[in-house]
Amino acid sequence: MDAQERANAFRCAACDGTHGSGMGLVAALTVLPLLMNRLGAGKVELGLLAAVATAGFVVGQPFGVFLLGRRRRTKRFFIRWVLSLWVPVHLAMAGAIWFLSRSHPSLCRHAVLLLFAVVAVGDGLAIPVWVDWQSSLFRRESRGRAIGLIAGAWALGSGLGSLGGGKLQASFGFPFSYTLLFLLASVLFAASLSFMRRVQEPEWFAAGGPSVRVEEMLRFVGESLRDGNFRSYLVSRMLLALGGGAAAFYAVHFQSAEGGGLGTGTVIALGSLTALSQAASSWLLGHVGDRIGHKAGVAVGSLAQVAAIAVAYVGQGAWACAACFALLGLSWSAGWVSHVNMLLETCPHDSRVAHLALSNSIVGVFWAVVPLATGWLMERVGVRPGIGITMAPAVLGVLWLALAVREPRSVAGGTAAAGGVRA
Numbered sequence: 001m002d003a004q005e006r007a008n009a010f011r012c013a014a015c016d017g018t019h020g021s022g023m024g025l026v027a028a029l030t031v032l033p034l035l036m037n038r039l040g041a042g043k044v045e046l047g048l049l050a051a052v053a054t055a056g057f058v059v060g061q062p063f064g065v066f067l068l069g070r071r072r073r074t075k076r077f078f079i080r081w082v083l084s085l086w087v088p089v090h091l092a093m094a095g096a097i098w099f100l101s102r103s104h105p106s107l108c109r110h111a112v113l114l115l116f117a118v119v120a121v122g123d124g125l126a127i128p129v130w131v132d133w134q135s136s137l138f139r140r141e142s143r144g145r146a147i148g149l150i151a152g153a154w155a156l157g158s159g160l161g162s163l164g165g166g167k168l169q170a171s172f173g174f175p176f177s178y179t180l181l182f183l184l185a186s187v188l189f190a191a192s193l194s195f196m197r198r199v200q201e202p203e204w205f206a207a208g209g210p211s212v213r214v215e216e217m218l219r220f221v222g223e224s225l226r227d228g229n230f231r232s233y234l235v236s237r238m239l240l241a242l243g244g245g246a247a248a249f250y251a252v253h254f255q256s257a258e259g260g261g262l263g264t265g266t267v268i269a270l271g272s273l274t275a276l277s278q279a280a281s282s283w284l285l286g287h288v289g290d291r292i293g294h295k296a297g298v299a300v301g302s303l304a305q306v307a308a309i310a311v312a313y314v315g316q317g318a319w320a321c322a323a324c325f326a327l328l329g330l331s332w333s334a335g336w337v338s339h340v341n342m343l344l345e346t347c348p349h350d351s352r353v354a355h356l357a358l359s360n361s362i363v364g365v366f367w368a369v370v371p372l373a374t375g376w377l378m379e380r381v382g383v384r385p386g387i388g389i390t391m392a393p394a395v396l397g398v399l400w401l402a403l404a405v406r407e408p409r410s411v412a413g414g415t416a417a418a419g420g421v422r423a
Contacts, residue, residue: 013153015195020154022188024161028053030271039109047375050248056120058364064125069353094182148286159275166268220354236401241366243394245374260317277329293407301334345408
């Protein structure tokens with residue numbers, strides 16, 4: 001990295017680390033399902049929560065391409081976005097918990113779910129332009145390490161936030177404990193913007209550019225779909241998504257007698273290992289990807305997903321819970337650092353925004369349906385057998401990735417082989 005890239009990487013890392021701390025306090029994997037469970041949610045509602053958490057950030061992306069992605073967005077846009085979406089919605093969730101949880105628990109959980117959907121879908125609108133903006137700060141030769149550092153900082157912040165959230169939840173009574181978590185998260189989201197303001201954008205990016213016409217965006221989408229290696233990669237991601245529904249039930253499983261009967265605070269604290277593992281592996285996966293290509297990192301993450309399912313299926317108690325969340329963190333690390341770089345390097349044209357939105361939208365259909373279907377399955381066969389069943393598509397996804405997907409940098413004549421695009 002040159003001096004400006006290095007400075008930007010650390011500023012973005014500080015921004016994402018602070019934002020991640022807020023997300024850790026209200027983690028969608030542990031805090032939200034445990035809150036919903038406390039409010040009387042059933043398995044299908046927990047599956048719906050997981051669907052919103054995973055696919056909610058995706059379903060808005062096709063609309064975001066045309067609403068936000070037709071012209072270049074700078075850091076000023078993202079500062080306004082956080083202040084108008086993340087902060088007020090989480091304040092509203094804190095209010096719903098404080099005022100409704102005791103007298104109207106059903107209304108409270110529906111309000112929390114609706115508000116969480118607003119922030120998830122709303123933020124999804126900006127994700128393609130956000131990734132495009134962040135990747136524009138770095139050259140391809142250093143982008144993996146930079147994104148790895150940023151993703152690791154976010155995960156570390158999320159892990160620390162989750163640890164703090166577990167202690168706060170155990171220290172205060174309900175509903176004050178959960179209300180406090182959402183209030184503190186709002187403060188951290190706002191505080192993260194102080195670091196974003198200091199990021200130095202490349203002159204060519206900050207100068208903006210002409211708005212892309214709708215027909216041009218549709219043409220870019222068609223070019224992406226015609227690329228055979230990109231289609232093969234999507235198949236592997238869809239198969240892995242079919243096996244990803246089990247993650248929504250890890251916290252509830254280990255809290256149950258079948259999973260070891262762990263306390264709520266213990267599950268939340270051990271859930272922080274997801275983020276800590278993600279933090280520890282993100283830069284390493286990015287470094288490996290810069291040297292040999294990012295397919296290797298995607299493969300490591302896919303194997304970790306299968307291993308997490310296996311541990312949850314056969315293990316019990318604190319050690320199994322810790323191992324399961326740690327493996328899930330490694331999987332998530334690859335799903336961020338390696339997967340994002342794979343998408344950037346499989347882009348066959350000049351609009352990374354359109355390419356990112358297309359790929360995430362296709363896989364997002366599975367992310368939306370699979371947690372619901374997994375919840376329906378577990379209502380009938382039980383949580384532990386349901387977790388075991390999800391292993392089959394995950395294993396198929398690993399095999400498809402290994403046998404059918406080529407490393408983008410080895411594809412002769414492709415965009416990645418030619419050095420990629422920066423705009």
